[in-house]
Amino acid sequence: MRETGNAQVRPYHHGDLSRALVEAARRILEAEGAAALSLRAVAREAGVSPAAPYHHFRDKTELLEAVARGGWEAMSDAICEARRTAPSPGEALANIGVAYVRFARENPALYRLMYDTTRDRTSMPEHAKEGDSGYQQVQGALVDAGADPHDSRELELATIASWCAVHGLAEMSNFKEFKELKAAMGGDEAFLRAVLRHYGTFTLSIGHKH
Amino acid sequence: MRETGNAQVRPYHHGDLSRALVEAARRILEAEGAAALSLRAVAREAGVSPAAPYHHFRDKTELLEAVARGGWEAMSDAICEARRTAPSPGEALANIGVAYVRFARENPALYRLMYDTTRDRTSMPEHAKEGDSGYQQVQGALVDAGADPHDSRELELATIASWCAVHGLAEMSNFKEFKELKAAMGGDEAFLRAVLRHYGTFTLSIGHKH
DNA sequence: CAGCTATCTGAACGGTGTCAACATGCATCT
DNA sequence: AGATGCATGTTGACACCGTTCAGATAGCTG
Numbered sequence: 001m002r003e004t005g006n007a008q009v010r011p012y013h014h015g016d017l018s019r020a021l022v023e024a025a026r027r028i029l030e031a032e033g034a035a036a037l038s039l040r041a042v043a044r045e046a047g048v049s050p051a052a053p054y055h056h057f058r059d060k061t062e063l064l065e066a067v068a069r070g071g072w073e074a075m076s077d078a079i080c081e082a083r084r085t086a087p088s089p090g091e092a093l094a095n096i097g098v099a100y101v102r103f104a105r106e107n108p109a110l111y112r113l114m115y116d117t118t119r120d121r122t123s124m125p126e127h128a129k130e131g132d133s134g135y136q137q138v139q140g141a142l143v144d145a146g147a148d149p150h151d152s153r154e155l156e157l158a159t160i161a162s163w164c165a166v167h168g169l170a171e172m173s174n175f176k177e178f179k180e181l182k183a184a185m186g187g188d189e190a191f192l193r194a195v196l197r198h199y200g201t202f203t204l205s206i207g208h209k210h
Numbered sequence: 211m212r213e214t215g216n217a218q219v220r221p222y223h224h225g226d227l228s229r230a231l232v233e234a235a236r237r238i239l240e241a242e243g244a245a246a247l248s249l250r251a252v253a254r255e256a257g258v259s260p261a262a263p264y265h266h267f268r269d270k271t272e273l274l275e276a277v278a279r280g281g282w283e284a285m286s287d288a289i290c291e292a293r294r295t296a297p298s299p300g301e302a303l304a305n306i307g308v309a310y311v312r313f314a315r316e317n318p319a320l321y322r323l324m325y326d327t328t329r330d331r332t333s334m335p336e337h338a339k340e341g342d343s344g345y346q347q348v349q350g351a352l353v354d355a356g357a358d359p360h361d362s363r364e365l366e367l368a369t370i371a372s373w374c375a376v377h378g379l380a381e382m383s384n385f386k387e388f389k390e391l392k393a394a395m396g397g398d399e400a401f402l403r404a405v406l407r408h409y410g411t412f413t414l415s416i417g418h419k420h
Numbered sequence: 421c422a423g424c425t426a427t428c429t430g431a432a433c434g435g436t437g438t439c440a441a442c443a444t445g446c447a448t449c450t
Numbered sequence: 451a452g453a454t455g456c457a458t459g460t461t462g463a464c465a466c467c468g469t470t471c472a473g474a475t476a477g478c479t480g
Contacts, residue, residue, distance in 0.1 A: 017458085034328055038436060049460050051439080056458090060437065109328070115381060118244055118322065156391055160382075161408040165371075168378030171325060172370075181366055198371040227427085248467060259429050261470080266427090270468065 018056040020046045025067045029109045061119050071114045078103045079134035089144035097166050097196045104170035165199045228266040230256045235277045239319045271329050281324045288313045289344035299354035307376045307406045314380035375409045
């Protein structure tokens with residue numbers, strides 16, 4: 001162990017805590033799960049007193065908010081990358097779906113936190129409205145796959161439908177009830193792509209309204 | 211306030227607590243949210259000492275488990291009802307979807323608890339395997355809608371895809387980001403049915419394998 | 421009746437979120 | 451430069467939480 005696990009030598013008074021706290025929280029979240037994510041534990045991990053965080057976040061909730069926001073940004077990055085590296089624009093959606101589920105599985109506690117609307121504030125944050133957000137990427141991929149970019153309402157509905165579907169898949173795909181089916185299909189990835197293939201069909205139905 | 215809010219006169223030693231505790235927990239969950247659901251608060255609400263629950267549940271987790279199980283049963287009932295009262299077998303799926311989302315919205319904290327896989331044990335419990343479970347109902351509705359009941363693998367995949375999609379919709383559908391779209395579409399129900407219509411298309415694609 | 425066992429209570433432990441009072445040291449103004 | 455102010459960090463306290471353990475209670479069995 002070095003000091004706080006972070007670089008530099010504390011450039012300011014104590015360093016810029018808020019960032020260090022968020023990083024510490026995320027570390028704890030992934031290593032020990034949401035149950036172990038106490039404000040005191042975060043402070044401990046960051047090497048400060050239990051009351052120190054209150055000079056940077058009003059609440060424990062506000063800290064979690066910041067952690068969740070970081071999660072959204074990381075996930076958007078993963079989605080961008082998945083779209084960029086797709087073999088063809090038509091396959092971008094499936095690629096995004098796989099990357100999305102992979103992200104959710106690699107950071108399960110963070111992912112759950114991101115979608116926890118119990119904390120009164122944010123859900124998918126304002127970040128979703130920006131140009132490089134995951135949401136925008138999915139919308140773009142839908143257009144690339146043949147959606148009509150001029151029917152904005154249908155396009156938005158399709159984006160939402162896609163997002164919701166993959167979100168559900170991400171949260172449920174490693175339920176133990178599906179275990180034998182996965183085994184019979186020759187592995188997890190095959191299972192994932194099969195379900196995504198089901199979703200894929202509605203992508204192509206966007207043109208005809210009824 | 212009567213006594214514990216429950217009927218009868220305490221038929222046994224103190225009454226059958228475990229049931230009373232689960233009901234108290236559910237009451238608190240819906241009234242005050244998951245954050246307020248402490249074991250002590252449950253005991254208080256049930257009118258017993260903080261240590262009493264430990265004679266019926268090993269853990270707080272085990273109590274939550276029981277609450278979640280009750281939630282799954284209630285949701286299965288709602289799904290059965292929705293399928294039974296559908297205008298036609300072909301419309302049963304959409305009806306189920308709407309009922310599902312409605313259930314999730316009316317009991318948001320309970321719904322979130324049901325899908326919380328952080329608690330090490332159950333997810334969708336063994337209950338899902340029984341004949342009247344929601345899962346089985348959806349599968350039946352898919353067959354009614356034209357799915358091939360003999361291709362069991364594809365049928366199961368379609369069931370999973372449907373379930374995941376509606377689960378995602380249930381959790382995300384009242385994100386504030388969708389607010390204006392809903393308004394533009396003339397209300398929440400219209401929005402829901404529109405997204406479900408997108409999902410509906412893959413139901414019909416089950417026959418042709420590729 | 422006696423005794424057994426399941427059930428409930430009371431007090432206690434360490435841990436938690438939060439707050440108020442106090443300490444510290446950068447940054448700025450004269 | 452030295453003094454002042456304000457952001458930042460610490461200490462100690464409070465109420466609440468999950469959990470445990472020793473003891474009280476009361477229904478059932480013989």
